[in-house]
Amino acid sequence: MPEWLSSAVFYEIYPQSFKDTNDDGIGDLQGIIEKLDYVAELGCNALWINPCFDSPFKDAGYDVRDYKKVAPRYGTNDDLVRLFDTAHEKGIRVLLDLVPGHTSDQHAWFRESCRDEPNEYSGRYVWTSNAFEGIRDHPYISGMADRAGSYMLNFFASQPALNYGWLDRDQKWMSAPDSEEAVATREAMKDVMRFWLDLGCDGFRVDMADSLVKNDDENKTATAQIWRNVRDMLDREYPEAAMVSEWSNPYQAVNGGRFHMDFYLDHWHNGYNTLLRDYECNKTDNSFFRAEGNGDISRFLRDYLPKYEAVKDNGYISMLTCNHDTPRPARTLDRDELKLVFAFLLTMPGVPFLYYGDEIGMRYLDVRTKEGGYHRTGSRTPMQWDRSVNAGFSGCEEKDLYLPVDKSPDAPDVQTMMEQEDSLWHAVQDLIRIRKQYPELQADGPWLPLNRQGHYTFYQRGTMIIGINPSKETVSLSADLSRYVPVYSIGNVYKGERAVRLEKSSLIILRKTEEGGI
Numbered sequence: 001m002p003e004w005l006s007s008a009v010f011y012e013i014y015p016q017s018f019k020d021t022n023d024d025g026i027g028d029l030q031g032i033i034e035k036l037d038y039v040a041e042l043g044c045n046a047l048w049i050n051p052c053f054d055s056p057f058k059d060a061g062y063d064v065r066d067y068k069k070v071a072p073r074y075g076t077n078d079d080l081v082r083l084f085d086t087a088h089e090k091g092i093r094v095l096l097d098l099v100p101g102h103t104s105d106q107h108a109w110f111r112e113s114c115r116d117e118p119n120e121y122s123g124r125y126v127w128t129s130n131a132f133e134g135i136r137d138h139p140y141i142s143g144m145a146d147r148a149g150s151y152m153l154n155f156f157a158s159q160p161a162l163n164y165g166w167l168d169r170d171q172k173w174m175s176a177p178d179s180e181e182a183v184a185t186r187e188a189m190k191d192v193m194r195f196w197l198d199l200g201c202d203g204f205r206v207d208m209a210d211s212l213v214k215n216d217d218e219n220k221t222a223t224a225q226i227w228r229n230v231r232d233m234l235d236r237e238y239p240e241a242a243m244v245s246e247w248s249n250p251y252q253a254v255n256g257g258r259f260h261m262d263f264y265l266d267h268w269h270n271g272y273n274t275l276l277r278d279y280e281c282n283k284t285d286n287s288f289f290r291a292e293g294n295g296d297i298s299r300f301l302r303d304y305l306p307k308y309e310a311v312k313d314n315g316y317i318s319m320l321t322c323n324h325d326t327p328r329p330a331r332t333l334d335r336d337e338l339k340l341v342f343a344f345l346l347t348m349p350g351v352p353f354l355y356y357g358d359e360i361g362m363r364y365l366d367v368r369t370k371e372g373g374y375h376r377t378g379s380r381t382p383m384q385w386d387r388s389v390n391a392g393f394s395g396c397e398e399k400d401l402y403l404p405v406d407k408s409p410d411a412p413d414v415q416t417m418m419e420q421e422d423s424l425w426h427a428v429q430d431l432i433r434i435r436k437q438y439p440e441l442q443a444d445g446p447w448l449p450l451n452r453q454g455h456y457t458f459y460q461r462g463t464m465i466i467g468i469n470p471s472k473e474t475v476s477l478s479a480d481l482s483r484y485v486p487v488y489s490i491g492n493v494y495k496g497e498r499a500v501r502l503e504k505s506s507l508i509i510l511r512k513t514e515e516g517g518i
């Protein structure tokens with residue numbers, strides 16, 4: 001386990017929308033380099049950058065045309081190396097986005113595999129043996145290539161599935177997971193990883209990490225076996241490299257695949273969904289962090305607790321404010337509610353991820369789809385840096401912007417929020433600082449919920465107690481608190497010898513000391 005993960009706080013950057021330095025309307029690597037001091041000032045010490053590789057951008061870069069080449073619109077490979085080096089000088093690690101399940105249909109491997117003549121890449125993708133034969137229960141395309149066969153899709157129509165084999169096989173054309181061609185795909189992906197790790201990257205966020213072997217069993221054992229093989233390579237050759245999976249099943253990803261961390265994604269009715277986006281599956285929004293709702297922490301705990309217990313000795317569950325696929329939390333939560341969201345994410349075990357702009361409460365915008373974003377596009381708009389033209393994102397003409405900037409009169413921006421002492425931005429900065437100051441609040445510190453239900457939560461992390469009350473009621477916890485002192489609070493809170501009371505929308509962090517105090 002790379003030791004640096006225990007104190008890591010990640011910042012996700014969607015490169016298109018972070019900072020444009022050549023005024024072409026789209027973000028670039030130089031823009032990220034120029035904003036590294038900002039990331040450090042906020043307190044984050046690691047980045048996840050969405051795919052920045054050569055691509056026709058039918059799925060915002062998740063359709064890779066060349067794994068080893070930076071997309072010209074972002075810069076060059078040398079720029080990315082400069083980004084790694086500058087980030088490292090500032091104590092920031094950098095994860096790239098690895099897309100192992102599929103490529104673009106314009107990737108050279110795919111073009112070769114479309115040819116009628118057998119070649120090195122004929123087995124690199126999933127093909128049937130005749131153009132009139134489909135693939136049961138999976139999307140596929142026929143009639144687009146000279147090769148007599150249909151090819152399987154892993155996501156959109158432009159993203160053919162790479163071939164890692166099939167566990168359950170009933171057709172001759174289905175490769176076994178240990179076949180020569182399936183192993184060659186795995187080794188090709190390791191080659192891509194080595195390429196960037198040798199240039200200085202610190203690991204990968206892995207796209208659809210569970211999608212490799214087809215007809216895998218319910219535990220995804222064959223896919224997990226591939227990731228264990230990858231992890232063995234990393235442990236031997238790059239022990240400091242970190243891997244986080246887009247899987248949302250830590251039993252399989254962490255315990256099975258030996259990922260260091262697994263994202264707790266926004267899946268309907270799971271614990272994470274009940275915290276911020278309950279409105280997606282219920283008519284009444286009872287998200288735990290929504291003051292007006294009727295949230296109940298038991299819904300989160302039922303899902304999270306067994307997962308946490310099962311993986312805590314092997315790796316981490318990563319909670320996130322949102323990502324490039326999910327609505328921003330500010331869609332339904334106001335700034336006070338968002339402060340409590342950050343307080344929670346930054347005092348829970350595991351490794352937290354903040355999505356760019358969430359630290360200022362950027363909104364989810366109603367904008368036209370871009371590069372296969374569809375409803376996700378509203379979470380991908382340009383970062384709002386200041387009160388200047390295009391919110392300081394780019395000096396281009398408005399019509400040339402990659403996506404429109406939030407122009408509402410009260411749109412938040414970094415400059416204004418830094419100037420206001422009680423802003424969301426400062427609360428986030430304070431909370432990251434406190435997490436860094438007290439190792440018990442970090443990834444490995446113990447965690448024990450002190451109440452199992454209610455529209456509030458108290459939990460213990462070693463010698464620290466955290467109380468968060470998003471509701472409109474006053475709540476309290478009775479305990480011997482004579483030796484506890486407050487470290488941080490938001491809203492109206494009262495701490496006595498035998499109880500702590502939290503009025504509406506408030507938070508307290510307590511720490512046990514030798515001396516004690518009130």
Ligand code: NOJ
Pocket residue numbers: 059062099155207208246324325
């Ligand atoms: C998950 C990514 O987060 C998403 O943006 C992408 O469209 C799909 N995987 C396909 O790669």
